Amino acid sequence: MSTAFNDPIRAYIVREFLAGEDAEDLTDDFDLIESTVVNSLGLVRLISWISETYRIPVDDIPLEPAAYRTLADIRDFVGKAAPAAPATV
Amino acid sequence: MAAESAAEQATDTYGITAPYGDELNDDVTRWDRAAEFPHEKWKPLQRSGLFTLPFAPEYGGAGRTLTETMAALEGLGHTSRDAGLNFSASTQIVSVGIPLQAFGSAELRERYLPQVTSGQAITAHAITEASHGSDVMNIRTTAVREGDEYVINGGKLFITNAPVADLFLLYVRTGKPGAFGLSTFLAERSTPGLTIGEPLETMGLRTSPISEVTLKDVRLPVGNRLGSEGAGFLIMDYVMKREVLFSFAVNLGEMTHRLKRVVEHATTRQQFGSAIGKNQAVAHKIADMRIAVETARKWLYDTGRKVEQGKDASLDVAATKILVSEANQRTAQDAIQIFGARGYLTDTGIERELRNAAAGSIYSGTNEIQRNCIAALMGL
């Protein structure tokens, strides 16, 4: 299983949404939305963080909550997206 | 003062507007009373290169970083006593240029960014509506797709720079309710159906005009959309973080200048045979002002660096916004007290600073909404 050390997306979700809680259950197919670990405000932040951290062009960022159901789903599109040219700001 | 030299050492952008101080500070009281946008003061800002800073060289930009741009805006706040003009200048950088550079198509960037970086086109962003201010994710202005165009209907309120702006970034609804139904479009002032209201009379920032924008059957080509349909919230989040950092960096410069004036007054004004600053009641107020200024500086630049590095800074941005806006209001109030009746006179410009500081706890998301956001981030 991935750990916080080799998986920044998992580390982010643990730090921002599961702080102080047991992150053992956060397997790659754990449903983040249905479990309400990530609520609507959280989803907005998660998408913003992914787009900025991985510099994914906005046209390539899926805006359907379904794309963020599980860690595996998120990793899937992040892996496929080509990074945009870095902006200066 | 140590505080100022720290900023100066950190970056060479801090002083770029300083040579234009005389022009920027010409007749500030009269401009404030007239509540007019000082077009002739825009020109020295254009010459200073302020508007070019965070943009790529191919669009006439200087390619500087977020924190270097913040330092220049802090420097502007220190140099210019026209807080309305300073606020309009910060809006110029963040409202259209920043999202256009990050999210606009190559065609839109090539066509419009050079006008923005030169300051030739004044810019505004229109988010707030009469029925939806704080409840921004539920705005109601709609854009309906018809072939290669969108037809936009609705209205916006309190839009900074609108009375003088040439370019508008419109945040509207293209889809379902809530955050994921928002999209963003670039519109020129001359677009048929886009009507600008009269400047609204305000308490402070009087040289930064705000007004209503009415949108009636406004037709925009699909190519004027920034990002995909539904990406409006993403763009708004990106822009709002930078709006807070830029406009409150200006406030930091204004507070630093205020503190200098207060120290000078407290060391020269004599009562009961000694300088008023020798009284602990006065000295403690000034010590608290210094703490407020330095705290604001640490939060602003620490948060700026986090955003620059692409770290999640949602809580930091909210905290910075609250902290700096409230420090600005408190130090402006204390300055009036320390200046006594002289602080209450319009000619000294001290009372204007309190009026100018008032809006800081309202724009860029009210301080109540920012506290709600921090609480939500803490799981409350």
Ligand SMILES: Cc1cc2nc3c(=O)[nH]c(=O)nc-3n(C[C@H](O)[C@H](O)[C@H](O)COP(=O)(O)OP(=O)(O)OC[C@H]3O[C@@H](n4cnc5c(N)ncnc54)[C@H](O)[C@@H]3O)c2cc1C
């Ligand atoms: C100088 C200035 C410049 C501006 N420039 C722009 C601009 O360029 N573009 C733009 O789009 N908008 C702009 N605005 C508008 C600004 O963004 C809004 O004023 C702001 O979002 C608040 O909306 P509102 O004024 O409708 O207040 P409301 O949303 O009606 O709120 C009124 C009060 O109720 C409180 N409140 C509301 N909901 C809650 C809640 N859930 N919990 C606790 N308290 C709550 C608020 O904090 C506030 O104190 C500007 C405003 C000002 C003052």
